[in-house]
Amino acid sequence: MSRRLSFYVHIPYCIKRCGYCDFNTYTPAELKGPDLLSVSSNYIAAAISEIGLASEAVGMVEVPSIFFGGGTPSLMPAHELAAVISEIRSKFSLLPDAEITIEVNPDSVTPEFLDEMRTAGANRISMGMQSAVPHVLQVLDRTHNPENVAQAVANARSAGFEHVSVDLIYGVPKETFADWQSSVQSALSLPIDHISAYALIVEKGTKLAAQISRGELELPPEDETAEKYRYADDQFVAAGFDWYELSNWSKPGGNCKHNIAYWDGSHWWGVGPGAHSYWNNRRWWNVKHPNTYMQKVSEGVLPVSSEENLTTENVADEYIMLQIRRKEGIPLDRLSKKQIDNCTEYLATGHLDEQCWQDGKLVLTQTGRLIADRIVRFLVM
Ligand SMILES: C[S@@+](CC[C@H](N)C(=O)[O-])C[C@H]1O[C@@H](n2cnc3c(N)ncnc32)[C@H](O)[C@@H]1O
Ligand code: SF4
Structure with missing residues (x-):
């Protein structure tokens, strides 16, 4: 870790x-x-x-x-x-x-x-x-x-x-x-x-x-x-x-x-009411109101409202949703054959960068960035 x-x-x-x-x-x-x-x-x-x-x-x-x-x-x-x-x-x-x-x-x-x-x-x-x-x-x-x-x-x-x-x-x-x-x-x-x-x-x-x-x-x-x-x-x-x-x-x-x-999936701690944190595949978020927050902290307890443990599938889906928005894109070897088949049509339509694809990465073009959410739906199902 x-x-x-x-x-x-x-x-x-x-x-x-x-x-x-x-x-x-x-x-x-x-x-x-x-x-x-x-x-x-x-x-x-x-x-x-x-x-x-x-x-x-x-x-x-x-x-x-x-x-x-x-x-x-x-x-x-x-x-x-x-x-x-x-x-x-x-x-x-x-x-x-x-x-x-x-x-x-x-x-x-x-x-x-x-x-x-x-x-x-x-x-x-x-x-x-x-x-x-x-x-x-x-x-x-x-x-x-x-x-x-x-x-x-x-x-x-x-x-x-x-x-x-x-x-x-x-x-x-x-x-x-x-x-x-x-x-x-x-x-x-x-x-x-x-x-x-x-x-x-x-x-x-x-x-x-x-x-x-x-x-x-x-x-x-x-x-x-x-x-x-x-x-x-x-x-x-x-x-x-x-x-x-x-x-x-x-x-x-x-x-x-x-x-x-x-x-990039690194760890962070959100301090304050409503703030989210992520550590070791666990995500939690604090109580929302500043007064409740101050009350809890004054009692010496973490002011957590709720939490979830991320499964391997959750982590993989989040990786795709976040990484597709980045210029580095997604290495094709992180995608399954089905995921690759699902999005190849976007190569022909100019939504995915042809040269990056040849180099083994899925990277959105400017046109692709405009429909990033739609392309994500083909990758995360
Ligand atoms: C949480 S705000 C805090 C910044 C600071 N309080 C301010 O308003 O100058 C961070 C940024 O989120 C963006 N933002 C907030 N609400 C938004 C909305 N409904 N749609 C798009 N962008 C939003 C704004 O550009 C804002 O500067
Ligand atoms: S209400 Fe506050 S946080 Fe929200 S945009 Fe305005 S100044 Fe920023």
């Missing part, structure tokens, strides 16, 4: 919930608290306790990456996140070249926060840009002014962050093709080395889903959303950002080690 473990640290707080988001995050109003600092003040102590419990469970292992995600980690005082890094360093062997990412919101991230986090050892920033177009941000119900993104990226670079990424979302109601072109060009004008671009998912129970079902908003046609992917991929590649996963592009040396750990 690998003696490496990545850490995901969930910060379950946001100032305001964006209309499209169904992540496990809470606003002060939902927590019935006066402000975020008072509702979240005990949270980091609980997260630190969970790290102690993790160390009892897995012993001394190497930590190649830490990812603070959310929610909005940039709402926390920097010294609190720094304390989490120190705790991981003291309980585990944090590798000298470990990647430490902080997800930030361009509205709440300050130069002081960035300086303090850099000093604490963080070396990668992931910023929720989503769009450069005000009316698209409005549909997404985002609070930030698009100009804040350039300022926040510049601040991250001045603080010494060598790796800076932005997240974009496309296929949003009212977003024209020209709007998307403008978002892509705006992202490419920034001094960044990584871009994630996700097609909008309308999550059940969100404000956006309700607006769409009431007919107040309409999703753009699927063909146009596919064209937006092609446009982004062409532009990113021309600017020196190579795709390394279906929704992720990076300059040389800029790919996200932490996400690669999720995709």
Whole structure:
């Protein structure tokens, strides 16, 4: 078994919930608290306790990456996140070249926060840009002014962050093709080395889903959303950002080690409410609400809500589902004859890369990436 473990640290707080988001995050109003600092003040102590419990469970292992995600980690005082890094360093062997990412919101991230986090050892920033177009941000119900993104990226670079990424979302109601072109060009004008671009998912129970079902908003046609992917991929590649996963592009040396750990079946520990963990073919997830989470951890027990043991078949299917999204693709010798027969028709249609196939790997072409889910269904049955 690998003696490496990545850490995901969930910060379950946001100032305001964006209309499209169904992540496990809470606003002060939902927590019935006066402000975020008072509702979240005990949270980091609980997260630190969970790290102690993790160390009892897995012993001394190497930590190649830490990812603070959310929610909005940039709402926390920097010294609190720094304390989490120190705790991981003291309980585990944090590798000298470990990647430490902080997800930030361009509205709440300050130069002081960035300086303090850099000093604490963080070396990668992931910023929720989503769009450069005000009316698209409005549909997404985002609070930030698009100009804040350039300022926040510049601040991250001045603080010494060598790796800076932005997240974009496309296929949003009212977003024209020209709007998307403008978002892509705006992202490419920034001094960044990584871009994630996700097609909008309308999550059940969100404000956006309700607006769409009431007919107040309409999703753009699927063909146009596919064209937006092609446009982004062409532009990113021309600017020196190579795709390394279906929704992720990076300059040389800029790919996200932490996400690669999720995709290549490595082990990770998710700290915080609702966070998932994977260790030794066992997957578990924590209780969802921060208050229940803090209560459980304060009793000295792992705050696990549920768990599953993965069978050999589960592991093999997950490997295919994740690996097909990656540029390395799937070595053909990992597939059965039936699986290979099931997908050869996609070679003729240009969805699978002919040269890679000759070289013994199943790799999606740009057209193939647009129907990755359909191709997966032929491989995982
Ligand atoms: C959990 S969010 C956290 C980032 C940070 N709180 C922010 O919003 O800037 C991580 C990323 O997931 C993506 N995301 C969240 N909800 C999505 C949805 N419904 N469809 C597509 N992408 C989504 C966004 O690009 C977002 O930046
Ligand atoms: S998208 Fe980000 S800022 Fe908006 S509610 Fe979700 S986690 Fe919070």
